[in-house]
Amino acid sequence: MGRVQGKVAVVTGGASGIGLATAQVLAKEGAKVVIADFNQKGAEEAAQEIVSQGGEAIGIFLDASKEESIKETIEKTVEKYGTVNILFNNVGLTNLKKDLDVLNLDLDEWDRLMDVNLKSVLIGCKYAIPHMIEAGGGSIINTASMAAFASDAIRTAYGASKAAVVHLTKYVATQYGMHNIRCNAVAPGLILTPAAKNNLSPELQKTFMRYNALPYHGEPEDIANTVLFLASDEVKFLTGQTIEVEGGHYLGNPTIPDFRAMSGMKSN
Template identity: 70%
Template sequence: MGRVQGKVALITGGASGIGLSAATLLAQEGAKVVIADFNVDAAVEAATSLKSQGFEASGVFLDAGKEESIKEAVEFTVATYGTINVLHNNVGLTNLRKDLDVINMDLEEWDHLMDVNLKSVLLGSRFALPYMIKAGGGSIINTASMAGFAGDVTRTAYGASKGAVVNLTKYIAAQYGKHKIRCNGVAPGLILTPAAEKNMPPAVLDIFGKFNALPYHGEADDIGYTVLFLASDESKFITGQTIQVEGGHYGNNPTIADFTDYMFQVQAKK
């Protein structure tokens, strides 16, 4: 207990999934948390639940596609708790119907995803940084994705936006490190959030599982604990990094899964 005792944390997209895990773990470890989400009822409900357990939490509306809304969420955090020490830029969108390959993708969807997935990270950081500088330091944690590290046959805008988040993380770290502000990213693989479990076909889960080094899928707390570590002073000499939390999906020769199947078939014939 107490790994982030006394710190004030703003978690965007914090009402469910990865954001809710991060908000809960930060609160349990002593932080005062603000849960910002487009679904404000869910944000307030999550904060109320944490308060009923004896933690300090508040919920606030956030439209990550609008600059003024992001600014208001940061200012709400400072007005409520006096400062901001941790910012978890966690909002992210994807659209499998419109975000396709380069020729066929919807260009309006490209702009929309760049606003929500990338520009919101820039703006959240931009508005929080002056308060962090005044406070003598802080930690910014950006949710990227394993899609930012390799190409794919679809979701071009999503992958491009998340790759840009990885690089923006480095720029923020380089520009504000002398103010004792760290900026790191976390890149999830397939995470079995409630939404993913509800919407992901079993065949797709099997495909991901086949190429993971580990024999299971990730859960929201796998990312939440990484965020907690990066928010805490345990990671005080880590900045500009993006930690890939993806079960070894990209850590292996891509032929291993198929080659393993082949070897099993060979052995079975002997």
């Protein structure tokens, strides 16, 4: 018996990275998974892989910047599997070229990131919650980011959108808890998805790791297992929370790595 046996799960942005790992973990633990992604081919291939391993999944097209497309994703899920029990609102974008500091950021990009990173979460909830109410409950998990808590030299829109995801999570938890619907978020630190590996030079990866409390980088499975935990009925009293999965990167005094190096202590 899997930890989410028989539940119907929607994973947005499930063709790659964190979403892909989560779709695989949920399927392995018995869920029927709808993988919804802009990259339809990738979503279909991910679903085929799950099916070839004995799981249940379909891959469908989603444009998370469009209300109609999110609505269709939920409708197709209900058509195929009868309801929605788990919604992983995971799609999110960043743009290192246009999402800059306050004086230089592109305002159209601000709007686009707010639509894809934040409004899509609201709309996913809007269309999934009525089915969850009908089913007697459900679990919604939103992907935030440590950028919700720690500011940066650039990526202003990204950070603001993810901070709003953290707060929206509390609103949904407050408003629909009476229907046995839980809503939590996960805030990843740097997770070495294939895209992150491509974007960050080995030097930058090493610099980043220097500030981790743990001696390794995060991997998509680290988030996937946290989402599984939040999705399962094992934590039926947990709602409105954001779990920070970041290897202790943002813990403690920021000068600790320098102090360790100066003192000859073990360091990353």
